Amino acid sequence: MRTLTVDLGDRSYPIYIGSGIRQQKALFDAAIHGKQVMIVTNDTVAPLYLDALVTLLGDDYQVATCVLPDGEKHKTLDTYGQIMSSLLAANHNRTTTIIALGGGVIGDMAGFAAATYQRGVNFIQVPTTLLSQVDSSVGGKTGVNHPLGKNMIGAFYQPQAVIIDTDSLATLPPRELSAGMAEVIKYGLICDAEFLAWLEQHMTELMALDTSLITEAIYRSCEAKAKVVAMDEREGGVRAILNLGHTFGHAIETEMGYGEWLHGEAVAAGMVLAVDLSWRMGNLEEADVSRAVAIIQRADLPVLPPAKMTKDSFMAHMLRDKKVLDGSLRLVLLQALGEAIVTSDINVDEFNACLDDAIEAAQQG
């Protein structure tokens, strides 16, 4: 098992990464402070892992469970309300601990529930997908979607601990493994050229879930994110580099309807757009673009937007996106592989050409 500390002053917390650690009761005991525990999960993860966790904790705690329907389309205010109802129906009080057992959707919703149940209760993340292990488990972003925008409702709220069991990746559908790998690749692209080279060397074994290599990849991804988040917990500045590809990606997700394209898939296509635009604006070599596209492809991820996306649909969603400040478009671009910047200094012609070419390529299949 490896341990990483996310350094946020009195909100610091440990991330444990290892094989089989969801059965190490001591990790939970250290992070639970009261007698009540509410495990929030979904109907895909529950049959796999819920009983074992209830059994592990059931002797020492009053354990209640809340099993939600699986899928991004259920990441709504209504589903969040169901968690609140479960907590109240079980008479849980302010000393309860909410455990999120599942992927990013479960983590975001359970985290938002923890942030807002009786104005804040204890919270543990047990992320079961690669995406949630390397992304939402670090940084404290919680929330739900709104029909008019993704993650528009939420709070910054840090967990007490994150317990990442790499064994849970074995049950993950291949498409979701790829989606998670998109974020792993992102860390290489935005802040760690050496890690990017390491990924190029090991992508085949990583996609085959080599235990030791995947533990390393998760550790380095969490470490990269933790460093950025520690500098900027509430996303006032540098943290925005974590959104490489996300402004394009959110437009894709919103236009397609949540859940049609996985978040990581949309981000992958979005990262290619951002890398391409960086090259068009003179920041990258053509060979850099090829390397970025190649590693994304090796993770079985899309490198073009969906064929149904139009220029208008991109623009409509990007202007509503929260990364647009006061109407002027800001994007994360690369200055080199491993070095991202946030800029509103976008060349409009190159921006249009970048989108037009990608849309045309996508439509030609």
Added chain:
Amino acid sequence: MRTLTVDLGDRSYPIYIGSGIRQQKALFDAAIHGKQVMIVTNDTVAPLYLDALVTLLGDDYQVATCVLPDGEKHKTLDTYGQIMSSLLAANHNRTTTIIALGGGVIGDMAGFAAATYQRGVNFIQVPTTLLSQVDSSVGGKTGVNHPLGKNMIGAFYQPQAVIIDTDSLATLPPRELSAGMAEVIKYGLICDAEFLAWLEQHMTELMALDTSLITEAIYRSCEAKAKVVAMDEREGGVRAILNLGHTFGHAIETEMGYGEWLHGEAVAAGMVLAVDLSWRMGNLEEADVSRAVAIIQRADLPVLPPAKMTKDSFMAHMLRDKKVLDGSLRLVLLQALGEAIVTSDINVDEFNACLDDAIEAAQQG
């Protein structure tokens, strides 16, 4: 105009109190940081004050409005969702400022919206009822009700400023003025015997809305609450004394259905129960009880619970209340007039006698 600072480190903020100050644009300018403003109000307050505020701010800011139905029964997750929809429909981004124009329900909901719109935006309170001026404007509690419990969903979130215009009390229904006075009296009972004596001296003029005296009463109430909140922002300890009468009061509100009894009315009856129990447990003289009952009556407030409350309904709601930690009942009692304590050391016989006698007296009308 008087100014009070709520001292919470980097979350400190000013409270301005005075006649006509809702028209002082400089107070708003100092607290608005972006270009977008969303005024959240209700259909009772809007006809009185909304146009003037829109006109005041409209030249310098993009002002949108969200007018909600009036009443505690609308303090729900659904209504909160309406605020979110209004913000998104108006394309408001993370630099927006939400202004709560109304009573406690509007302040709580708009504050929770500010805490959770895009994970937190700027927030100004313009409380228009006496209750919200002396209670919810200080301390940062925001949230909505759930069918299974009051204020069960919410966050701690501090405003940028609070602007209290005493003129708005002139349009307040007498019953709501009384309900607000319950909290004013509470501050005297829990922490300021000298203020309690001042209230006994001036209650007649206060109920007649003498401008100078009501400004003083609001200032001293906010000051008392600010002191307590500064010691304990997240309600881990001493802040609980602010809940004198509230555990009983919440049981009354929940049993009656939100809005049937005003919050302040329920708290008034609850404070009499707490004072009575304090006397039965030997902490107060009989004359202290008489003084407390008399000042509450002079503010035209109930001193007995509603006739339909039974012992069972009190107990069922009090055990679910968030002030009950791990099943053991904790109550705020008085050790003397002007000195509150929080205790779980409750004499069960006296507790039962206190409730039984009050219920019997209420049923006899």
